[in-house]
Amino acid sequence: MEYFTLFVGAVLINNFVLTKFLGLCIFFGVSKNLNASIGMGFAVTSVITMSTVLAWLLYNFVLVPFGLTFLRTISFVVLIASFVQLLEIIIKKQSPTLYNMWGIYLMLIATNCIVLSVPVISVTNEYGFLENLVFAVGSGLGFALALILMASCREKLDFADVPHALKGTPIAFIVAGMLSLAFLGFSGMI
Amino acid sequence: MSYTFIAIMAVVIMTCVGIVFGFILAFADKKFAMEENPLIGEVKEALPQGQCGACGFAGCAKYAEAVVLDPDVPPNLCVPGKAEVADIVAKLTGKVAEATEPKFAHIRCRGGNGIAKMAYEYKGVHDCAAAKIIQQGPKLCKFGCLGFGNCVRNCPFHAMTMGENGIPQVDKNLCTGCGKCASICPNHVIELLPISAKVAVSCSSKEVGGVARKDCAAACIGCGLCMRNCSHAGGVKVVDHLAVVDASICHDCEEATCFAKCPTKAIAALVASAKKEEKIG
Numbered sequence: 371m372e373y374f375t376l377f378v379g380a381v382l383i384n385n386f387v388l389t390k391f392l393g394l395c396i397f398f399g400v401s402k403n404l405n406a407s408i409g410m411g412f413a414v415t416s417v418i419t420m421s422t423v424l425a426w427l428l429y430n431f432v433l434v435p436f437g438l439t440f441l442r443t444i445s446f447v448v449l450i451a452s453f454v455q456l457l458e459i460i461i462k463k464q465s466p467t468l469y470n471m472w473g474i475y476l477m478l479i480a481t482n483c484i485v486l487s488v489p490v491i492s493v494t495n496e497y498g499f500l501e502n503l504v505f506a507v508g509s510g511l512g513f514a515l516a517l518i519l520m521a522s523c524r525e526k527l528d529f530a531d532v533p534h535a536l537k538g539t540p541i542a543f544i545v546a547g548m549l550s551l552a553f554l555g556f557s558g559m560i
Numbered sequence: 561m562s563y564t565f566i567a568i569m570a571v572v573i574m575t576c577v578g579i580v581f582g583f584i585l586a587f588a589d590k591k592f593a594m595e596e597n598p599l600i601g602e603v604k605e606a607l608p609q610g611q612c613g614a615c616g617f618a619g620c621a622k623y624a625e626a627v628v629l630d631p632d633v634p635p636n637l638c639v640p641g642k643a644e645v646a647d648i649v650a651k652l653t654g655k656v657a658e659a660t661e662p663k664f665a666h667i668r669c670r671g672g673n674g675i676a677k678m679a680y681e682y683k684g685v686h687d688c689a690a691a692k693i694i695q696q697g698p699k700l701c702k703f704g705c706l707g708f709g710n711c712v713r714n715c716p717f718h719a720m721t722m723g724e725n726g727i728p729q730v731d732k733n734l735c736t737g738c739g740k741c742a743s744i745c746p747n748h749v750i751e752l753l754p755i756s757a758k759v760a761v762s763c764s765s766k767e768v769g770g771v772a773r774k775d776c777a778a779a780c781i782g783c784g785l786c787m788r789n790c791s792h793a794g795g796v797k798v799v800d801h802l803a804v805v806d807a808s809i810c811h812d813c814e815e816a817t818c819f820a821k822c823p824t825k826a827i828a829a830l831v832a833s834a835k836k837e838e839k840i841g
Contacts, residue, residue: 428577436569445577452581456588463592 373504380508386484387516388553393484407521410475411514417479418488421450422506425489446489454480599628606648607638610716614639614738627653640736663737663752665730668764669705670778672725676701692746700775703764705749711741758816763826766800780826786818803827
């Protein structure tokens with residue numbers, strides 16, 4: 371039950387994009403097309419999950435024993451950047467199809483704040499290994515959900531009669547604000 | 561623990577972390593190295609590197625990759641490279657190149673300074689698209705060249721210069737016919753003509769004769785004299801008050817007579833460019 375609460379909390383209540391406003395560059399950049407956003411959403415979910423697990427190991431087995439917890443931000447940045455790079459090299463070789471689908475997004479993910487913030491928040495809350503894993507998967511799925519919702523809205527917006535001055539990105543900002551308001555309704559659910 | 565110790569440890573740990581990840585990445589790079597098909601590199605070398613995108617791919621490198629890997633991509637898509645490059649690419653990839661006739665950009669407007677009348681004085685950003693937004697441009701004629709040189713700035717081969725009369729000029733020896741200028745012109749004034757074209761209409765105005773003439777001294781007024789003087793039936797037609805040359809018929813015309821009687825000289829013979837064939841490459 372505890373894990374379930376944590377999961378729902380990460381997906382809906384503390385949705386990283388819509389309530390914490392992290393990862394906004396991808397959120398606006400890749401939400402023009404539903405297919406691309408699904409690809410990106412799951413790429414981010416998998417990268418967040420794997421890098422958060424690695425960051426948890428690095429934090430609890432290297433930084434904590436030496437009393438160097440203040441190094442977490444910089445060491446996580448190094449870890450995530452190298453990990454994404456590694457993932458790109460491996461995917462490029464092992465599965466060209468997957469690389470064609472995800473390859474262009476991977477480098478975007480490497481420097482994204484959401485991928486950094488999940489492990490940082492996870493270690494700040496002193497989650498255990500399983501909690502950490504559930505939290506990471508939930509955050510990733512929450513991001514994917516927000517991205518897919520946004521892309522669906524924006525695909526419809528293309529056919530809507532939007533005032534000329536608001537066409538494109540401005541109306542996307544307004545839609546994002548409304549989505550964020552809607553997600554505010556989840557707060558206090560647990 | 562003293563601060564010195566912590567500081568030293570921090571440096572040591574970060575160095576170790578960096579070295580470990582560095583080695584992992586170096587190892588992965590070797591282990592999962594991708595051999596790129598060397599043919600792609602050779603094809604890329606043969607392309608003109610104008611990155612014009614006339615082939616339909618995002619730059620020369622992408623086209624080289626596609627033409628080597630995809631059997632359905634023909635070797636003659638490089639417009640600037642013409643037959644020479646198509647031959648080389650065909651030879652490298654083992655595909656058959658079909659003959660393509662080289663083209664060049666032709667400006668369908670002679671309404672330069674003092675010839676086309678102005679509707680207002682434009683003092684905004686020096687850009688055709690920006691000028692077009694305001695009342696369709698500062699000239700009375702809404703079809704002609706706006707004269708702010710978007711085509712000149714965007715020509716990847718520096719084949720265009722802005723003439724003194726405010727109409728861009730195309731250096732046929734440098735023009736490769738990639739069509740970038742044609743796609744960037746907000747009034748679609750530029751057309752691509754085959755190098756063998758004998759005559760061309762240098763006006764885009766679709767206004768009725770009287771209005772067109774009032775707007776611009778060099779306009780095609782749609783009188784149809786060229787149509788009647790064409791030695792081949794249907795080589796020139798007047799569509800929407802504008803003479804249009806049909807390249808498929810006009811192609812073999814030995815002695816073009818259509819332009820001789822044009823009252824505004826909107827239709828004219830093109831100067832044969834013999835030098836064109838030597839230069840390329």
